[in-house]
Each structure stands twice: as C-alpha cells, then as structure tokens.
Amino acid sequence: MTFPAGGTAGESRVIMSVPLDGGHGVVVEETPFHPLDPSWPDQPADTGVLGADGLETRVVDCLTGAMRGGELLVGADIPVRRGDPDWSWLVVHVVERDVPVGVTVRLAVDEERRRALSAGHTACHLMALALNEALAPRWRKEVRPDGLGHPDFDALAIASSRIVPGGSLDTYRIGTSLRKKGFTAEGLAGDLPKLAEVVEARMARWIAADAPVAIEAPGPGLTAPRRWRCALPEGTVEIPCGGTHLSRLGELGAVRVSMEPGDAGPVVRTEVS
Incomplete structure (x- = not known):
C-alpha cells in the first residue's frame, strides 16, 4: 500500500478478480487506494480509475477484504477482528467490469x-x-x-x-x-x-x-x-x-x-x- 505516504497513482499486477454485488472485486499486488475500514468506518474509501491497454473501468468503491482457505470476504462479512494473523488482509477495488488476472494495470485515485x-x-x-x-x-x-x-x-x-x-x-x-x-x-x-x-x-x-x-x-x-x-x-x-x-x-x-x-x-x- 502506498496511500499512507500520500500515494495516489501506480502500476501493479492483478492477482485476483471475483464477482461482487454491484460489480467485480479486483486485488492487485500494490495499491494507492485507501479502503473503508469496517471496524471504524470514519473515512470513506477512495474512488478513481483502473486501466490497462484496451481496458479502463471506474473504481466505484474500495473495501477491506480477508481470506482464509481460498474464500474472499469483504467488509461486514469478515467474521474476525481486523488484523487477525490467521487471515490474509487485502484491499479490494470494486470496479464495473471483470479484469483478467495477471494483467498489469494503472491505478489512479481521484486526487481532488x-x-x-x-x-x-x-x-x-x-x-x-x-x-x-x-x-x-x-x-x-x-x-x-x-x-x-x-x-x-x-x-x-x-x-x-x-x-x-x-x-x-x-x-x-x-x-x-x-x-x-x-x-x-x-x-x-x-x-x-x-x-x-x-x-x-x-x-x-x-x-x-x-x-x-x-x-x-x-x-x-x-x-x-x-x-x-x-x-x-x-x-x-x-x-x-x-x-x-x-x-x-x-x-x-x-x-x-x-x-x-x-x-x-x-x-x-x-x-x-
């Protein structure tokens, strides 16, 4: 993650793309996007754009995700406390269309x-x-x-x-x-x-x-x-x-x-x- 240091743009490889209510959830290796924290949802998630050659889609939301045993859960569906060491914690970009795994994408946060x-x-x-x-x-x-x-x-x-x-x-x-x-x-x-x-x-x-x-x-x-x-x-x-x-x-x-x-x-x- 690069958002703690003020990052708003970058390139990274897609490692997961799954259907979500209202769109698709995309996970990349490194992201500048700040997700909503379900345990203390004070600051809203970043929005912006995710793109690659021949592909551009809006990031309409950004969620905290957690995985154990191959199943991805997001937001309030996560059954454990944030940071539980038995789970992998991810930033999930909610986009409007499927993005192929393995593609390198450009990530741009709405800077304003x-x-x-x-x-x-x-x-x-x-x-x-x-x-x-x-x-x-x-x-x-x-x-x-x-x-x-x-x-x-x-x-x-x-x-x-x-x-x-x-x-x-x-x-x-x-x-x-x-x-x-x-x-x-x-x-x-x-x-x-x-x-x-x-x-x-x-x-x-x-x-x-x-x-x-x-x-x-x-x-x-x-x-x-x-x-x-x-x-x-x-x-x-x-x-x-x-x-x-x-x-x-x-x-x-x-x-x-x-x-x-x-x-x-x-x-x-x-x-x-």
Whole structure:
C-alpha cells in the first residue's frame, strides 16, 4: 500500500478478480487506494480509475477484504477482528467490469476527492486535540492524557466520527461511565457556542504554525498499526489512525467549528474552507 505516504497513482499486477454485488472485486499486488475500514468506518474509501491497454473501468468503491482457505470476504462479512494473523488482509477495488488476472494495470485515485478527505481527517484530529485542551478544567480526576498532556476527552467519549470532503462530524457520548471517571457535564450544553470559538481559535494558531504531518507505519501491510504524527509547537503528537492526511497543517487554510447538543453529548462539525 502506498496511500499512507500520500500515494495516489501506480502500476501493479492483478492477482485476483471475483464477482461482487454491484460489480467485480479486483486485488492487485500494490495499491494507492485507501479502503473503508469496517471496524471504524470514519473515512470513506477512495474512488478513481483502473486501466490497462484496451481496458479502463471506474473504481466505484474500495473495501477491506480477508481470506482464509481460498474464500474472499469483504467488509461486514469478515467474521474476525481486523488484523487477525490467521487471515490474509487485502484491499479490494470494486470496479464495473471483470479484469483478467495477471494483467498489469494503472491505478489512479481521484486526487481532488482524496485531498478533500485528507483535509477533513487532518482537521478532525486537530479539533480533537483542541477540544481536549478546552475541556480540561471540567475533569475532577486524572484520566489518560492525550499527546499534549490534556485529559483525552475525545478518546474517552467519542461515539462516532465521520470524515467528509473538507470536514468531519464527530458525535460524543457523556454517559455514566464518563461521569464516574470525573468529567463534569453540568452547563456544557449552554457553553458549546463559546467552546466552539475557543477550539476554532486554538486550531487557527496551530494551522498558522504550519506544522508537518506524517503517517508512521512499521510496514506496508494493510493491517500494520499506523499513527498520525504532527510536530505541533507544544510538542510532537501521535494518534492511532488508518486514514489519509495532508502533509502540513498550513494546507488547511481557514477552519470553522460548530457545536450543538446531541442526544447524549455534543455534536461537533468541522469545516475546512
């Protein structure tokens, strides 16, 4: 896989082509395409084009696949935890027509869409760090810290995170367990507009610093544990992440943050302009 380093194009040999609902699933030796992770489906899959001499077909989706005993399973049909060593883990490109095994194909990710998703994902991590800092006074007990030493509200309270082109939507849950850990939620709903301003301002200062961003991985495999790494002025931060990102914070430009009460906690929308 080359997407963790920002790859968006390449050539590779087809090693598998199987019928799937809505098309065909193609597996190649090496790919720049980022697949949807069924265990934490925050960032959508890449789309693009797969082509060879006399053949071109759209990549309409990209899924995580797993094999054992010759059977390929994809997405939610995989019965084991991602990374199970008894299974082989693959990137499955969903295309509109069959592609012969053994053919060398050109792979091209939709770069505009990838960049928009990468911007949304980078902004999402930055928002989480700024939110942790802003909510730090609400903790009465010590809990695990984030990479900057603040109580990690984001990791402890996140219920769902969805990356969209140029932004993210993050939903948090403030339940009994979080309150027992020492989080004070009283008055938070009324404070959300001011909190959003504080988070947005902190993000703007980090973006102005134009810190470098990288994805660190111990190997090229799909299930290799990858980490987002950002050298902020306060210190270098690492967050577990399997998605794609920009290479510098300055590429984000202006970011807007809005917050509103949800069913169980705040809902945070981050938008990059």
